[in-house]
Amino acid sequence: MSKTKKQINLVEEPYVETYQIPLEQKVMQFLRIAETLPPTKLKEIVEKLE
Numbered sequence: 001m002s003k004t005k006k007q008i009n010l011v012e013e014p015y016v017e018t019y020q021i022p023l024e025q026k027v028m029q030f031l032r033i034a035e036t037l038p039p040t041k042l043k044e045i046v047e048k049l050e
Contacts, residue, residue, distance in 0.1 A: 034042055 034045075037045075
C-alpha cells in the first residue's frame with residue numbers, strides 16, 4: 001500500500017511544480033529546448049501537438 005502511494009507522489013509532485021509555472025515561461029523554456037533539437041525531432045513534436 002505504502003509503495004503505491006509513494007509512486008503516485010513521484011508522479012504528482014513534478015506535475016504540480018510544472019503546473020505552477022506560468023504558461024509563457026513554459027513556452028520560453030520549450031523554445032530554448034527546441035533550439036537545441038534537430039529539425040526532424042522538432043517536426044515530430046509539433047505534429048504530436050497538433
